[in-house]
Amino acid sequence: MGVLVDLNGVSKSFKRGGQAISIFDGLSMQIEDGDFIAIMGPSGSGKSTLLNMLGGIDRPSAGAITFRDERVDNKSEGAMAKFRARNIGFIFQFYNLMPTLSAARNVELPLLLTKLSGGERKKRVKTALELVQLSDRAHHKPRALSGGQQQRVAIARAIVSDPAMLLADEPTGDLDRKTADEILGLMQTLNRSLGKTIVMVTHDPAAARFAKRELHLDKGRFEERLSG
Amino acid sequence: MIDDLGLIFAGAFRKPLRAILLIITAMIAFLLFGMLGAFLSTLNAGINLTAANRLVVANKINFTSDLPYSYIARVRSVAGVTAVTWANWFGAYFQEPRNQIVTFAVDPESYLEVFSELQIPADQRAAFVGDRTGLLVGEATATRLGWKIGDTVPLQSNFLQRSDGEKIWPLTVRAIYTLADPKADTSALYLHYDYLNEANSFGKDKIGLMYLLTADPAQNEQIVRAIDDGFSTDRDQTATTTERAFAQGFLAQLGNLTQLLTSVMAAAFASLALIVGNTMVMALRERTKEIGVMKTLGFGAGRVMRLVIGEAVLLVGLGGALGLALASVALVGLASQAAAFFPGLGMSNDVLLIGAGLILGLGALTGAIPGVNAYRMRIVEAMGKGN
Numbered sequence: 027m028g029v030l031v032d033l034n035g036v037s038k039s040f041k042r043g044g045q046a047i048s049i050f051d052g053l054s055m056q057i058e059d060g061d062f063i064a065i066m067g068p069s070g071s072g073k074s075t076l077l078n079m080l081g082g083i084d085r086p087s088a089g090a091i092t093f094r095d096e097r098v099d100n101k102s103e104g105a106m107a108k109f110r111a112r113n114i115g116f117i118f119q120f121y122n123l124m125p126t127l128s129a130a131r132n133v134e135l136p137l138l139l140t141k142l143s144g145g146e147r148k149k150r151v152k153t154a155l156e157l158v159q160l161s162d163r164a165h166h167k168p169r170a171l172s173g174g175q176q177q178r179v180a181i182a183r184a185i186v187s188d189p190a191m192l193l194a195d196e197p198t199g200d201l202d203r204k205t206a207d208e209i210l211g212l213m214q215t216l217n218r219s220l221g222k223t224i225v226m227v228t229h230d231p232a233a234a235r236f237a238k239r240e241l242h243l244d245k246g247r248f249e250e251r252l253s254g
Numbered sequence: 255m256i257d258d259l260g261l262i263f264a265g266a267f268r269k270p271l272r273a274i275l276l277i278i279t280a281m282i283a284f285l286l287f288g289m290l291g292a293f294l295s296t297l298n299a300g301i302n303l304t305a306a307n308r309l310v311v312a313n314k315i316n317f318t319s320d321l322p323y324s325y326i327a328r329v330r331s332v333a334g335v336t337a338v339t340w341a342n343w344f345g346a347y348f349q350e351p352r353n354q355i356v357t358f359a360v361d362p363e364s365y366l367e368v369f370s371e372l373q374i375p376a377d378q379r380a381a382f383v384g385d386r387t388g389l390l391v392g393e394a395t396a397t398r399l400g401w402k403i404g405d406t407v408p409l410q411s412n413f414l415q416r417s418d419g420e421k422i423w424p425l426t427v428r429a430i431y432t433l434a435d436p437k438a439d440t441s442a443l444y445l446h447y448d449y450l451n452e453a454n455s456f457g458k459d460k461i462g463l464m465y466l467l468t469a470d471p472a473q474n475e476q477i478v479r480a481i482d483d484g485f486s487t488d489r490d491q492t493a494t495t496t497e498r499a500f501a502q503g504f505l506a507q508l509g510n511l512t513q514l515l516t517s518v519m520a521a522a523f524a525s526l527a528l529i530v531g532n533t534m535v536m537a538l539r540e541r542t543k544e545i546g547v548m549k550t551l552g553f554g555a556g557r558v559m560r561l562v563i564g565e566a567v568l569l570v571g572l573g574g575a576l577g578l579a580l581a582s583v584a585l586v587g588l589a590s591q592a593a594a595f596f597p598g599l600g601m602s603n604d605v606l607l608i609g610a611g612l613i614l615g616l617g618a619l620t621g622a623i624p625g626v627n628a629y630r631m632r633i634v635e636a637m638g639k640g641n
Contacts, residue, residue: 083550083633104554111552118637122547126264138257139552183551 028094030191030223031057031080036089038075049075050246052089057191062217062224064237071243073227074195080225081114081193082106094190111139115184115222117213119196121176123168129179130155130164136187154182158212174205181212185222192216194226198233210236258557262564268537273569276530280573280616281580283526284609288581290515291605297512306471308368310500311464311481314491317504318343320460321490332480334473335466339364342447342462345412348399355395357409357443358462359450362390368465371433378403378429386449388428392440396430403427409443416453423453465497523616526570530620534566538624545628546636559629566621567614574613578606 033055039048049072057063057080065073078084079091082098083106091099098109115136123132130151137147155161158178168176177197184192194213198206214236216222226237234240242249267273311329313319330338339361346357362383366372374382374390381403382388389409391401401407408422415421425445433440451458468477478494485492495503538545548558582601589599 078634081550104556107549107552107554109552110550116550118547122543124264124544124547126268131260131264135548136551138261144257 030059032092034090036086060221062238064234064240065227067243115189115192117194117197119199121180128165133182154186158182191223266565266568276569277573280570281577283522284574284577286522288578295602296599307468308497311494314493323459334477337467339368340461340464346409359447372431374429374431382429389425390429390444393432394440534624549633555629559625562628563621563625567617570617578609
C-alpha cells in the first residue's frame with residue numbers, strides 16, 4: 027500500500043480579538059491507501075479542522091499537504107474544488123442532503139461535475155444506492171427518510187464518483203446505537219471490500235473500533251492506537 | 255436525471271408558496287408593462303409613418319383651428335412645393351357615439367398623390383375619386399366592422415351636421431386601402447371634402463390641415479419659412495413643420511400622459527426589483543449550509559453563483575412571460591373598444607423584445623447580490639453557520 031496523503035509539519039492558527047490562537051503546530055501524519063482511520067480527541071482539539079484540511083476545504087497556516095505526491099494545499103480555489111470533486115467523498119454528521127431533491131438526485135449531484143452522460147450517471151446512482159441498500163427509496167425526498175436512511179444516501183453520494191478517500195465527520199453522531207453500528211458496518215465494508223480509504227472523526231469509542239487505526243488528537247499532537 | 259436547470263428549478267421552488275407569490279408579483283409588473291408599453295408604442299407608431307419630404311401647415315393658434323380655403327393655392331405657388339392637399343377632421347362615429355372612427359374629409363386626388371403609401375386597387379381608387387359620397391376605408395376598420403365594397407355606411411359626426419338638418423351622412427364604401435407594413439395602422443376613413451363642404455351647415459370653405467410635398471427634403475427649411483412668412487400679415491397665420499415634427503408635437507401634447515405611463519412602469523419595476531431581490535437574499539440565507547455542501551462536493555464558486563442568479567431569472571421569467579401573455583390577451587379585447595383613440599393597439603414585437611430584455615436584466619439584477627454572496631461564501635463558515 028502506498029501513501030495516499032502526507033501531512034508534513036502542518037500548523038493551523040486563527041486570529042480572534044487580535045490574538046493568534048494555535049490549533050495545532052507542526053502536525054505530521056501519513057494516510058495509506060486503503061486505511062480506515064478514526065480520529066478522536068476532546069472538543070476543540072482540531073479534529074474537524076484537520077478533516078477540513080485533508081478534504082481541501084481549509085488551508086494550513088504552515089506546512090504542506092500532498093495527495094498522491096501532489097501538493098494540494100497551495101492550489102487555487104477553483105483547482106481545489108476540482109480536486110475535491112475528483113478525489114474526496116464527504117459524509118457529514120447531519121447528512122446535509124438537499125431537501126428539495128430525491129435520494130437519487132442527491133446521489134447524482136457529484137456526477138454533475140463529471141462529463142458522464144445522463145445514462146451513465148443513472149447507472150452509477152443505481153449502483154451506489156444498491157450498495158447502501160436503498161434502491162427502493164430512490165425517489166423519496168430526504169424528509170421521507172429516517173436518519174439512518176438519510177446517512178446511507180449521504181454515503182451513496184460520497185462514493186458515487188468513486189473517490190479515493192472518504193472523509194466522515196461524526197457520521198453516527200445523530201443516530202441511535204443500532205443504526206450507528208449499521209452505518210459503521212457499511213463504512214467498514216466499503217473499506218474492506220472496495221478498498222476505500224476512510225478518515226473518520228468521532229467522539230464515540232464504539233465507532234472508532236470499526237476503524238483499523240485510532241489517532242487521538244490532543245494539544246496539537248497525535249497518539250496512535252491500533253484498533254479493529 | 256438532473257442537470258443545472260433541474261437544480262435551478264428545485265432551488266427556486268424550494269418554498270412553493272413563496273415562489274408563486276414572487277411569480278405573481280413579476281406577472282403584475284409585466285402585465286402593466288405590456289399594457290402601457292403597447293399604448294405608448296401605439297402613440298409613437300404614427301411618427302414612423304412620416305415622410306421626410308412631407309410638410310404640414312396648420313393654423314398658428316392651434317392645429318384644431320381652421321385655415322381659409324384660399325390658402326391652398328398660395329401654398330401651391332411656393333417654390334419647391336410639388337403637391338398640396340388638405341384634410342378636415344370629421345369626428346365620425348358609427349351607430350353609437352362610443353364607436354368613434356378616425357375620419358377625415360379630403361380632396362381625393364391630391365390626397366392620394368401626397369399620401370402615395372396608401373395602397374388601393376386601381377378600380378377602387380377610380381370609384382372612390384369619382385363618387386362624391388364615396389368612402390375610402392382602412393382595411394382594419396373594414397375587417398372589424400365587416401364593411402365591403404358597395405356597402406352604404408351611415409356615419410355621424412360629433413360636431414358636424416348637414417345643412418338640411420340631417421345628422422346622418424350616408425356614404426358608400428368605394429375603396430379599401432392597405433399599407434405596405436402589415437402592422438401599420440389602417441383604421442382611418444376618408445370622405446370627399448367637397449361633399450362635406452357643400453352639405454355642411456357651418457364652416458364652409460375652411461380647411462383643417464394642409465399637407466404638401468417638397469421637391470427635396472433639403473429645401474424643407476426654406477419652404478417652411480417661405481410659407482409662414484407669406485402668411486405673417488394675414489389674419490390667419492400659419493405654423494409649418496415637417497410631418498415628423500408635427501407628429502412629435504402632437505405626442506408632446508400628451509407629454510404628461512407619456513411621462514405618467516413611463517413613471518408607473520418604472521415604479522412597478524423598482525418595486526419588483528426590491529421585492530424579488532430581498533426575497534432572494536433571504537432565501538439564500540436559509541440555504542447557507544446547502545451552498546456550503548455544494549461547494550464541498552466540488553461545485554465551483556462561479557457555477558454556484560450562476561445557479562443562484564438562474565433562480566431569480568427563472569422566477570422573474572415565469573412571472574414576466576405570464577404577464578406579457580395576459581397583456582397580449584387583454585389588448586386583443588381592448589383593441590376594438592379603443593380603436594378610435596388607439597388605432598392598431600396591440601402587443602408589438604418591440605414591447606415583447608424589451609420585455610424579454612427586462613426579464614433577463616431584472617432577473618440578473620435581483621439575483622446579483624445573493625449570487626455574489628454565494629460566490630464569496632467560504633465553505634467552513636457556511637457549514638459552521640448551518641450548524
